[in-house]
Amino acid sequence: MKLKTILIVAPLVVTVVLIQSYFWVPSYETQTVGNPSRVEKFIDSSIGDAKILNPIIQADSASSDITTLVFEGLLDLDENLNLRGRLATEWQVTEKAYLAVISGARFIDGTPVTAVTLEQRLRRAIASGLIPGLKDQVMGLRRVAAEERSEDISLPGKDDKAQTVKLHLRIPERIEISLRGVDQDLFEKLIPVIGAQYADSAPYDRWVEVEPNERREAVRSQFPQWVPVFEHNPIIEFKLRKGVKFHDGQEFDAGDVKFTYDAIMNPKNLSPRTSDFEPVKKIEILDPYTVRVVYKRLFSPAINAWMMGIIPEHLLNDVELKKEMERRNISPELRKTFGMRESEFSRHPVGVGPYRFVEWQSDEMIHLRRNEDYWEGAPQYKDYFYRIIPDKLTQEVEFRSGAVDRYSARPHQIARYKKDKRYQNFTSLGFGYTYIGYNNRLPLFKDPLLRKALGMAIDVREIIKYILYDEAERVTGPYPKNTQWYDQSIQPLAYDPEGAIRLLNELGWKKNADGWMEKDGKLLEFNLLTNNGNPIRKAVVTIAQNAWKKIGVKCNTQLFEWAVFLQDFINPGKFDAVVLGWSLSQDPDLFQLWHSSEAGPQKLNFVGYNSAEADELIVRIRKEYDIDKQRELTHRLHRQIANDQPYTFLFAPRATEVLDKKIVMMKKDGSYTKITPSRSGSIYYSFNKWKKLEHVPEFK
């Protein structure tokens, strides 16, 4: 019977065809059989796909994994987390400071201030050594004529719509002081000449005009920023590396640096990095290999911003974008907003980095190939694949079957991988930590001692041991533990539930008949929230709830989906306490996280931490250009925050990367050594030198 035969044969054929395909697929041991070039390819994996491969627009970690290989910045960090030149060979930081001449003000001795007298007095004071230390610092002094300027700014208006406001600024005559280095205390040092109240007599109403005038009050607080009496202009001068070529052969020069800056500031591109470059006043090209960046004000994190990849002007300028619009036949409506975001460049990037872009299949993989002309010498690996595997478990499975070359083990697997003879592993501390944040604005949490008592009741060692399988370290303050900004000498809160009860008793809380802490008829009760989908935070919530119950503190817990959690609780500041984590960088600037001005809705200091001492330190840190002084300040800030306990700082998880033992680091002379991670724990620091050997190497 025909039909019967078909019904039986068809499934058999399908089954046989499918099953036989198995015999052609390579296993871990047979990877190189019939495919010897496998050892020249490195296959990485990631949970999420890249979004946009343009270093000035992207904001996600997958995109930056790729762009750091394709693009290169002027600077980066060496293995000890110090700045190191990449596209810049050297850089120098100097300063020009400006002192406005306030006509109508008077010197301490009563004589009226004019530009000429002010200049004379300053010169005399500096030369005579009346102001100590300035004689060697100051390179020159001159008068700058008054000027007028108009500017448009956009303010958030009604219904979230932007409103444009016109400014007309009359900048008075000023004295320019050129300095060899940056000195944030310069104007305080000038007090013997100009007096401590000099700035108070600044006539802002004469200097600033706002149109429409009804918005004047809304922006009044910014007047001193727009026409400052004291102005610091730090200057960074970069010498650029010569003979570096983009992947398409065009040479890199100063024009590309300026173009990158212009692109970031171009509102069409909606760059998330504008705040890093907003303090830039102007960028001057002195010659094709020298760029001078002048800043509006002291802002030391600005130098780190130059680690961002430089994009090629010749592929992205207006002429090229226009050509692309023609080619792609973009409608006139969309041409108005067409910028780099829309350009095909974002999916076919061209940079100067060690790897050039080949192909991107969304949600599957990104393929890069080594740049043979890389200025530091071509990398060892010929191909780099970035696979997107959204599931942690299958990622591991692919690693074990040899289809991925790197795996970052989860806490419970680390012990097992450390014993596995096939792999080498690297453990590092990373830049993140987890904490319990208290809403410092609430009367309940106002007292640091209460927050301290709550912290003392929690046994963090227990959390680390049972939730993180000992793959975490205790932290005591706001900085990542592997940076120099973290003060290692600060001791964590000791686990002491008895002491916590005593402390609460001292604060007036007494246990009632049911065993709960009570004061003035009110229970010590609050809600602890966290986001759904993070099992570790969820476990921390449960442990904290239980630990507090033991000292008589009543805590209710709830989990919310991330977007809801942010929108309904964190952004409006409507919560009691939350379990959350930060992932930070090597930057010492913590303004957005801890300064009291950043405590409003939608801001990052959502716990409302407010300390005058901390505010001053934070501002000084971002104005300090000297690393040693910065370190001293960050340690003081760390101690201040550790004393105030706005968070109960819990732990920083350790990450462990697992690699095939055959992967080693090549030296220039052709010998090889074990891979060594950088201070931050990143093994990728030396990625360009990695090579996979045919055999397992022996090291002593």
Add this chain to the structure above:
Amino acid sequence: MWSYILRNLLQRLVLLFIVSVIAHGVVHLAPGEPTQVDPSNPRMKPEDIVKIRKAFHLDEPLHLQYAYWMRDLLSGELKSFKDSQPVLPKIWDRFLNSLPLFILATIIVWTLSFPTGIKAAIRRGSIYDRSTAFIAYTLISVPGFFLSYLAILWVVAVLGVPVIGMRTFGMEDAMPWFQGMDRIWHLVIPSLMSALGGIAVLSRYVRSQMLEVIGQDYVRTARAKGLPEDQVIYHHALRNALLPFVTMFGFLLPGLIGGSVIFEQIFAWPGLGRLGYDAILSRDFPVILTINFIAAALTLAGTFVSDLLYAVADPRIRLH
């Protein structure tokens, strides 16, 4: 007939419009904003967020946003929030990735279900029938993702070969035959896993259809005529039992776009289901809405086609 088709098409267009309005409302009113509007990114200032919201038209009232969406969708210039790439080519690329998985899974479901179902019907009450019933109900009740994990772990532990993704990486320089077989192998497990549920359901359905038909008078007549059993079953009974399945082809259509979120997620398959899932997580409204719109259109088209197929296959049915 023609008036039926015309009237029906019009009704479906109105329905499609209503569905799109409701979907638009639900997606926009759900809590959360596109990840680009991210106040927890320390690099962003409120001014930047205002700018981004404006660029995405998120500051306009809902009905205007709907109009913008429709205008851009129809002119083919709709852009994704995530990477500003045009949405339709994006969906098309992913659709092409999902297609082989869908086709193979369909082939597996349809080729395996019929023999199993027919045999179970013929040997009703036998051990074979009972054990297939047991297996079918097990497959229906055990979640697919769980079986997939077991299958993956088993394959990797026992066979030691990669199973995730569309192919093994690092094989670009190997012979084309190896590469082709590698691609087929990577299809096997995910399509088998997504077919399992289908096989279980469809084979039970085939069985019950066959049983119903075998009990009919004309089958008894055929047997009484002295026809061989095979001819009775495969010629007289099966043909009549097939009738309802003709219409099921219509329902396959929406399956094309829905893809299979869970299996694509587990097997890292860069298909349409994952595109939609990621779009939902990052609140990429244009992508979510467009996939939803196409799915709705295909569902309506599918039911329409199956109505027509019914009329073609079964002479007793007339459309008015």
